[in-house]
Amino acid sequence: MSDAIPVDVVIGLLHAASAEPEIDVDALISKLSLPEQDAMRIGYELRHLRATSQRWRRRGQELAALFSSARELAQLRDVDELLGRLVERAHDLMGTDVTYLSEYDAETSELRVRTTLGTVAPSFLGLRVPPGMGLASQVVERRRPFWTSKYATMTQAPHDSGIDAAVNAEGLVSLLGVPLLAGEEVIGVLFAANRVEHAFSPDEISLLSAFADHAAVVLQTARLLARTQQSADETRRAYGELARHVEAMERASEVHSDLTSLVLEGGEATDVATALGRALRCQVTILDLDRLDETVAEAVDLSRRSGRCTPAGEGEYVVAVLAGPTLLGALLLQQGEVEFGPVERRTAERAAQITALLNLKQDAMLEAEQRVGSDLLADMLSEDADRRADIGARARARGIRLDELRSLVVVSVPAELRREAVRALRRTAGLVGEHADRIVALTAEPDPATASTLVHTTVGRTVRSPVLTVGAGVGDTTEDLRTEVDAVSACLRILPALGMSDAAVTADEYLPYTALFGPGEKRVAAFVRRVIGPVLDWDAERSAKLLPTLAAYLSNRMSPVATARALHLHKNTVLQRLDRTAELLGADWQEPDRLFRITVAIRLAHLTKSP
Structure with missing residues (x-):
């Protein structure tokens, strides 16, 4: 019994083996007065027991943190947020300098860095790892952890210049990668890395692998839930679109029914x-x-x-x-x-x-009705007296009241636009038709000027081309309307010679010209020949320009300087032509009476050249 160890000493040794803060084991053993070999054996066993206890305690803490992290991650549904928290938890568990996750693309067999923690180089995030290159590819191909204590001298996997540059920029030396597995499918690789040389222990590899197994399940579940949610959203959108389409088709059917009724009615x-x-x-x-x-x-x-x-x-x-x-x-x-x-x-x-x-x-209905009126107008303007006979009675039989038509408008438009102009006028005018390359319209408007303006506006808006219209009042439309139409047409013919190409006027405004150029007037040419015949002959024989010079001279108040400026001639040239005029017409050609007749004759000569 003399070799028995006191109970207090045994209890002290047990406390030393399990204590968090280290207790001096050698000091406790020295109090036992044991042989040196026995004391060494007891010291070794106590230290081994302490190391085992600490390892299991640390393992328990790591497992507790692992399960806590797994529970927290399992509550996340957003994939991007989950990846960030996953890397954050792995970083806390491993205590390494850098932690990052690379996502695997099964179609291209590439890995792309999706989330990082502890990195400083901006180029690292988004780094792509080609198939078969780098440590990550070994993890994917063999579906097990791989690590290296010094990346620069790693020989387990082929190097890639882009990956090496990114690793060097980040200053990484030792790396550990573990696969994220969903069944047999690799969905990514989780990395823990240090900026110093480090040999990863089995416990570290086991811890990161265990975390990766939990994380893979959670990540895969989140992805499936996200896909399910996306499918549900797409289904709802499809149902919504289908419902909207059905509603739209119902509306279209309703419109079709209404429009069909409108056509029939x-x-x-x-x-x-x-x-x-x-x-x-x-x-x-x-x-x-x-x-x-x-x-x-x-x-x-x-x-x-x-x-x-x-x-x-x-x-x-x-x-x-x-x-x-x-x-x-x-x-x-x-x-x-x-x-x-x-x-x-x-x-x-x-x-x-x-x-x-x-x-x-x-x-079509309007045109059919207006065609009747157009035929009636053609009869009214015919030279055949038989066609004009009983015109009033025939008009009343067709529902047309000739006595209500108060204004006559003759229209000049290019031949190719005439039909379209007639069609437009048939919507507004009383009687419309074509006569002698002109359009003739009879309207109920009592004011010829207003009637001319209305017709001009209607035709101009339709043909979008210059239009000339001349209006005149009409008395009894059952009488010879042709004479009135020819008189208005005569006025229409002289408007271009007066510099007008797009206007609405009345025949009364240009009555002197109409009187001179009215139907059957033959004396105008004789008057012109009698007054300025020698000038006309001189120009015709010599291709001279005495007549234009005289017209400009009279228009510029008989000023040789103004005339020369208007004709872009030298003043002497104008004076020479005026001298020639005096030789042809006589020295008194500028006397008031003769000058008046010469002025009228020059104006008439100019107008007779117009169509």
């Missing part, structure tokens, strides 16, 4: 606009093509060329109303509570087609 363009606006729950306006701002005008032109409903501004759409290449009008749609999609735009295009059909139908 003889509706008008305004009815189409009302039906379209009611179905699409928007405002529809029939555009006046003469009053469009630049943006809308461009949209109308684009719709005309494409035949499609075209955006015209914020929440506005335009669709042209076409009959072949002819633009009949346009519809402006201002979007309301219904969003305009393909179905709505196609519905608007169908409505425009129906509008064109109704317009053509109305035009």
